Amino acid sequence: MRHTFGDTASPLPQLHSQRLLDQVRERVRYLHYSLRTEDAYVYWVRAFIHFHGKRHPRELGLPQVEAFLAHLANERHVASSTHKQALSALIFLYSKVLGQDVPWLMNIGRPKSGPKLPVVLTGTEVAQVLSALDSRHRLIGQLLYGTGMRLMEGLRLRIKDVDFGHGAIVVRDGKGGKDRTVMLPDRLAEALRAQIARSRMLWEQDRAAERAGVWLPTALEAKNPRLGQTWGWQWLFPSEELSVCPRAGVERRHHVLDKTFQRAFKKAVGLAQLAKPATPHTLRHSFATHLLQARYDIRTVQELLGHADVSTTMIYTHVLKVGGGGVQSPLDVL
CATH class of the missing domain: 1.10.443.10 (Intergrase catalytic core)
Structure with a gap:
């Protein structure tokens, strides 16, 4: 089985975990992502599933992803960086865990944030x-x-x-x-x-x-x-x-x-x-x-x-x- 992320295909081993969130953790660890990334991806995948009445992501598609992201932006008023992190988690879920080719997900617009000046102390x-x-x-x-x-x-x-x-x-x-x-x-x-x-x-x-x-x-x-x-x-x-x-x-x-x-x-x-x-x-x-x-x-x-x-x-x-x-x-x- 081959999984794709964007335009780059890479072979990944078969997952052994049965529960979806455990599969996310297993894949994150196989790819040597940090513990922080693991926690963030698991959080957003769980939030996505609960937002859609605990339906399995295989049953969901572009409209459901856009609805979830719109909820984050319009109802929860999350920062653009948080919005991007949630989208990255869903791209990871579909491409690296579920093994789906997701060009439709890659083409979802990412929110743009204007340049912000850093706080500097004297x-x-x-x-x-x-x-x-x-x-x-x-x-x-x-x-x-x-x-x-x-x-x-x-x-x-x-x-x-x-x-x-x-x-x-x-x-x-x-x-x-x-x-x-x-x-x-x-x-x-x-x-x-x-x-x-x-x-x-x-x-x-x-x-x-x-x-x-x-x-x-x-x-x-x-x-x-x-x-x-x-x-x-x-x-x-x-x-x-x-x-x-x-x-x-x-x-x-x-x-x-x-x-x-x-x-x-x-x-x-x-x-x-x-x-x-x-x-x-x-x-x-x-x-x-x-x-x-x-x-x-x-x-x-x-x-x-x-x-x-x-x-x-x-x-x-x-x-x-x-x-x-x-x-x-x-x-x-x-």
């Missing part, structure tokens, strides 16, 4: 928020701002990814599955060494208790099951508590959860009394803008951020006082 505001972060999360915030990493990229760092000798941090499997290298801020070297020492203590406790190793990408874990117990693969920011892996079902130590840091960051923004709606991703926006303000080449910033297209990086020039952005207001020369 240097003073960044310092205020970082100072307001509790001691457990301050280093994470400093690292996000100091390197421009996305939140999950920072939380998923392993011990082996920190290279003090070259003053660099390797970001593995970033957005788009790409690796890249960012600078290791000199100011954080001592704090990172202390954090590594704390991580090692937890690692030694886990080894003494003969606990399962940390999560590894599927192929690595299958090839070398004990690799997750080695020191280099441990999380740089391990969680204090153990948790059960949602896929493997074993108890192991995960990294600090993104929701945990997001709550801490929101509290810090409140303590700093900022009016701007800052989130952890705002630190990445601020990193990029401040580098461009310091006259670093936009291609260099693009590479540090891991953007595939420089046009994505260009959004940060909105606060620069160079080129068109440097036009002086006529009011200022009256």
Whole structure:
């Protein structure tokens, strides 16, 4: 059996699960999509089925898909990005799970969203928020701002990814599955060494208790099951508590959860009394803008951020006082 996604055909193995949602999970895992993608696709497939009275998607077609998407847009007023995610989940369902050729689904219009300027903090505001972060999360915030990493990229760092000798941090499997290298801020070297020492203590406790190793990408874990117990693969920011892996079902130590840091960051923004709606991703926006303000080449910033297209990086020039952005207001020369 061959499944198609758009115009590209690819052979996929037969599904073994009986229930549809389990089949979605099985296919997502076979294709090595992230747990977040798995949760999102299962959520939207379930919502689609319930919207149409629990009818099987094989019985539904273009009118039912359009009705569901219209409901999301007109009744639930979801953002365009959410609308696109729901459509992607349905394309995945029909093409990858049900094995149907779905050109009619691929041709459904996607909502267009206008360009939105990112929230950017000043240097003073960044310092205020970082100072307001509790001691457990301050280093994470400093690292996000100091390197421009996305939140999950920072939380998923392993011990082996920190290279003090070259003053660099390797970001593995970033957005788009790409690796890249960012600078290791000199100011954080001592704090990172202390954090590594704390991580090692937890690692030694886990080894003494003969606990399962940390999560590894599927192929690595299958090839070398004990690799997750080695020191280099441990999380740089391990969680204090153990948790059960949602896929493997074993108890192991995960990294600090993104929701945990997001709550801490929101509290810090409140303590700093900022009016701007800052989130952890705002630190990445601020990193990029401040580098461009310091006259670093936009291609260099693009590479540090891991953007595939420089046009994505260009959004940060909105606060620069160079080129068109440097036009002086006529009011200022009256």
